[in-house]
Amino acid sequence: MTNNRMRWAGIACILAGVAATAAVMERPQQRRLCKRARQVHIETSRAFNRSSALLAGSVLADSAMEHYRGSFSNPVMYVPPLVATFSILAGLHGGADRHAQTHTVRHAIYWGAALTGLAGTGFHVYNVMKRPGGWNWNNLFYAAPMGAPTALLLSGALGAAAERLRNQPARAPRLLGMPAGRALGLLSGIGLAGTAAEAWLLHFRGSFQHKAMYAPVSIPPAASALLLHAALTSPQPRWLARVMLRMTWLVGWLGLAFHVRGVARHHGGWRNWSQNLFNGPPVPAPPSFAAMALAGLAALRLREREPR
Amino acid sequence: MSGDPQHEPRGKNGRAPDVLRVGGWMPMREYPQNEAVDFAIVGTGAGGGTLACRLAEKGFKVIAFDAGAWWRPLEEFASDESHQKKLFWTDERLCDGEDPIKLGNNNSGKAVGGSMVHFAMVSLRFRPEWFKSRSILGYGADWPIDWREMWRYYRIVENALKISGPVTYPWGPKRGRYPYRAHELNAAAMVLARGAEEMGIAWSPTPLSTLSAPRGLAHPCAYRGFCVSGCSTNAKQSTLNVWIPRAVKAGAEIRDLAMVGRVAVNEAGLCTGVDYFREGRWQFQRAKHVVVAGYAIETPRLLLLSANGRFPEGLANSSGLVGKNFMVQSNQAVWGLMDEEIRAYKGPPSLAITEHWNYADKGKDFFGGYAYMSQGPLPVVWTLTQTKRGLWGEALLKEMQHYNHQVGLKMVGETLPQERNCITLADEKDAYGLPIARVTHAYCDNDRRLIEHALDFMGKALDAGGAKDIWRETDDTCHLNGSARMGSDPRTSVVNADGRSWDIPNLWICDGSVFPTVGGVNPSLTIQAIACRTADRIGVLAARGEL
Numbered sequence A: 001m002t003n004n005r006m007r008w009a010g011i012a013c014i015l016a017g018v019a020a021t022a023a024v025m026e027r028p029q030q031r032r033l034c035k036r037a038r039q040v041h042i043e044t045s046r047a048f049n050r051s052s053a054l055l056a057g058s059v060l061a062d063s064a065m066e067h068y069r070g071s072f073s074n075p076v077m078y079v080p081p082l083v084a085t086f087s088i089l090a091g092l093h094g095g096a097d098r099h100a101q102t103h104t105v106r107h108a109i110y111w112g113a114a115l116t117g118l119a120g121t122g123f124h125v126y127n128v129m130k131r132p133g134g135w136n137w138n139n140l141f142y143a144a145p146m147g148a149p150t151a152l153l154l155s156g157a158l159g160a161a162a163e164r165l166r167n168q169p170a171r172a173p174r175l176l177g178m179p180a181g182r183a184l185g186l187l188s189g190i191g192l193a194g195t196a197a198e199a200w201l202l203h204f205r206g207s208f209q210h211k212a213m214y215a216p217v218s219i220p221p222a223a224s225a226l227l228l229h230a231a232l233t234s235p236q237p238r239w240l241a242r243v244m245l246r247m248t249w250l251v252g253w254l255g256l257a258f259h260v261r262g263v264a265r266h267h268g269g270w271r272n273w274s275q276n277l278f279n280g281p282p283v284p285a286p287p288s289f290a291a292m293a294l295a296g297l298a299a300l301r302l303r304e305r306e307p308r
Numbered sequence B: 001m002s003g004d005p006q007h008e009p010r011g012k013n014g015r016a017p018d019v020l021r022v023g024g025w026m027p028m029r030e031y032p033q034n035e036a037v038d039f040a041i042v043g044t045g046a047g048g049g050t051l052a053c054r055l056a057e058k059g060f061k062v063i064a065f066d067a068g069a070w071w072r073p074l075e076e077f078a079s080d081e082s083h084q085k086k087l088f089w090t091d092e093r094l095c096d097g098e099d100p101i102k103l104g105n106n107n108s109g110k111a112v113g114g115s116m117v118h119f120a121m122v123s124l125r126f127r128p129e130w131f132k133s134r135s136i137l138g139y140g141a142d143w144p145i146d147w148r149e150m151w152r153y154y155r156i157v158e159n160a161l162k163i164s165g166p167v168t169y170p171w172g173p174k175r176g177r178y179p180y181r182a183h184e185l186n187a188a189a190m191v192l193a194r195g196a197e198e199m200g201i202a203w204s205p206t207p208l209s210t211l212s213a214p215r216g217l218a219h220p221c222a223y224r225g226f227c228v229s230g231c232s233t234n235a236k237q238s239t240l241n242v243w244i245p246r247a248v249k250a251g252a253e254i255r256d257l258a259m260v261g262r263v264a265v266n267e268a269g270l271c272t273g274v275d276y277f278r279e280g281r282w283q284f285q286r287a288k289h290v291v292v293a294g295y296a297i298e299t300p301r302l303l304l305l306s307a308n309g310r311f312p313e314g315l316a317n318s319s320g321l322v323g324k325n326f327m328v329q330s331n332q333a334v335w336g337l338m339d340e341e342i343r344a345y346k347g348p349p350s351l352a353i354t355e356h357w358n359y360a361d362k363g364k365d366f367f368g369g370y371a372y373m374s375q376g377p378l379p380v381v382w383t384l385t386q387t388k389r390g391l392w393g394e395a396l397l398k399e400m401q402h403y404n405h406q407v408g409l410k411m412v413g414e415t416l417p418q419e420r421n422c423i424t425l426a427d428e429k430d431a432y433g434l435p436i437a438r439v440t441h442a443y444c445d446n447d448r449r450l451i452e453h454a455l456d457f458m459g460k461a462l463d464a465g466g467a468k469d470i471w472r473e474t475d476d477t478c479h480l481n482g483s484a485r486m487g488s489d490p491r492t493s494v495v496n497a498d499g500r501s502w503d504i505p506n507l508w509i510c511d512g513s514v515f516p517t518v519g520g521v522n523p524s525l526t527i528q529a530i531a532c533r534t535a536d537r538i539g540v541l542a543a544r545g546e547l
């Protein structure tokens, strides 16, 4: 193994993560200004751009690491990290963009990411099915993971939704033939449920050996259910959904800390990072909850203001 | 770190090594020699170590003796097969009979923790019918214990060791979920799986006693494959890092580098304690009860060595069965080559298993059953396997180049109990001046038919899995059992279901020697289950005043 290549990959991942985090941090000062001057649906779009970027950050780090581990044995394994990088850039750009208009390049990137995610899911399903035992637990645990490419699909979908929303009128914007708040609530609610499902699978694989491993399989599903409920019923303030979504955001970042600590519990700990990063819990995974929470909160804000 | 654990005892001065921390110590209770402790246990392996823990946790005063050293895996287990021979019982023994067995690394350990320190971690339950194999299946002998009771104790042991096993197990009655999930399969295990699917039989990830996720201070498995040379990460859950630390915490004393040479018996025919050799001299520990748990060779040897005027044929031997019905398990294999790289040594050696022929009764021309598993021999073991085959020089060199492509299936097969297979005392003496054990072994026709069936089937399965140049390794054995069987009749057994000897009420046996039959699975889970049961029974008897 070339240690150098590893190191560069590591540094690239970290930089991408930091950039994504910085981009999605909302600055309260700016926000108040925006609230007055801008329309809510643009704010929502920008939140979705940012959420998409954060999710793509997870995907970039994760796919770069896992495909490196798989020695990039198939050239298409380079595609997801590349596409995720573009998705991050698009998200950073869109997060700062206040124009009430779809950005063609970003929109195209998002579609690319979604399609890559879809194709990746297909590849991973094929990888599982061709192994002895096919659709069994061991393959679900250890063969190419289903959740990873779906995260890219989700990142693309969030971004594409953001772009399409920008083209909508400020008053009563619509997406997919329904009120935009409802559509985005459904999208982020389902995405959150999927993210929680993946965490459940992997934490089940880890036998829930630590109590904290129950957090991402209880709080986010509750948040998801409340969000879906808010999307499907008539619009009104939903404080409980908001609280649960904020807690989900917290779960994402605390999860990161727990996973960092989890790596340390492997033989040799962080001193042996070049092996334990791969053997330990995936460090880049938990922030995807923070990403989904951001999207969910933005969708909820929009939904709460939609006419009854 | 302190001193050489093979020359300087570590369990001393009120402390014991804490094997989960580098250089760590934990307080350990010590008992004076002239105080009769409740239980003196000889051997700290799967049987003795587990029993010491469970008895101490019930409040009994326990001392467990082991002839071997108290190792610190994190510091003292090297990734070096030759160096790790230090874990094996390599004291002199004589082997004879029609099919003499080879003793050493594949059979028995000498260390605090016993053979589990270097066992392969395969943790299987008996097939329920085997506990009544005479009455239900028509061979061997019945156990005096009901399978349902054993299944309860299996569960307890599986939880204690956090066995990593499949979500659903394909054979036998439904069992609760294993505490930890099964490990990822390596390429060698995939070959077994593919072969089994081609042959139309079930296969499964093997339930293993190594962690697939962290547990307290123990690290999860690092998949380096050194398991049978001792696990340096503490991922392997064994007597050494599970039962013994629990025992010490509960107030048991463990005396390492303490070889017991005799169980003392008084005029009344009761045990009074044990003579043991430690720190260069013979010493005596008084005890109200003595438990022998030295594994299937050393247990009968010690009982025979302890013969006296009152029991001239050895202790607990009124049936004449001490040392008799000694059983190995057949451990033959088929090997072949794959086109792609397999690197079978990555990860625990036996990641996939099929127990099909343990549970199927049709299509057999023999009694008993066998399981077979994927394999991951380390280089030295692999070289020896090749030289045994007659390869040397150029030919050996050439064969070894295929190391990364070799793949194999190895059986664990049942052999039938036979009185002629036995442990007796030889005239030669060991370093302590004690007569060494003579191990006499021969297969019976049934054993040979079973082995032939297995080799034939495994050969086909390996071929179906995609291997070529397939050849047979025809002469390996593993696991030693029997030699002091339990039963419900004093005339045909040495101990009762509780491991209590029929002849001497305060003499007990708790290890692999009490097996009336071996079944076709690795024995240590069963040994530990029996130890847990024995401890519970002792608790019950004590409460009733029947000890």
Ligand SMILES: Cc1cc2nc3c(=O)[nH]c(=O)nc-3n(C[C@H](O)[C@H](O)[C@H](O)COP(=O)(O)OP(=O)(O)OC[C@H]3O[C@@H](n4cnc5c(N)ncnc54)[C@H](O)[C@@H]3O)c2cc1C
Residues within 6 Å of the ligand: B042, B043, B044, B045, B046, B047, B048, B065, B066, B067, B068, B105, B106, B107, B108, B109, B110, B111, B112, B113, B114, B115, B116, B118, B119, B120, B121, B122, B123, B124, B228, B258, B259, B260, B261, B293, B294, B295, B296, B298, B299, B302, B479, B480, B510, B511, B512, B513, B522, B523, B524, B525, B527
């Ligand atoms: C290489 C290898 C791989 C194995 N793999 C598996 C596996 O995958 N699954 C499985 O179930 N089983 C496996 N086994 C078998 C398993 O380890 C044994 O069956 C089990 O440990 C036996 O338990 P025991 O208590 O009878 O004896 P042991 O665990 O051997 O313990 C006996 C102890 O008693 C001590 N002793 C003996 N005589 C005296 C004396 N006179 N004074 C003081 N101390 C004494 C010895 O030093 C030893 O430490 C394996 C064994 C080996 C060698």
Ligand code: SF4
Residues within 6 Å of the ligand: B210, B220, B221, B222, B223, B224, B225, B226, B227, B228, B230, B231, B232, B233, B234, B235, B236, B347, B348
């Ligand atoms: S493969 Fe796992 S159990 Fe075996 S020695 Fe390595 S860490 Fe221990």
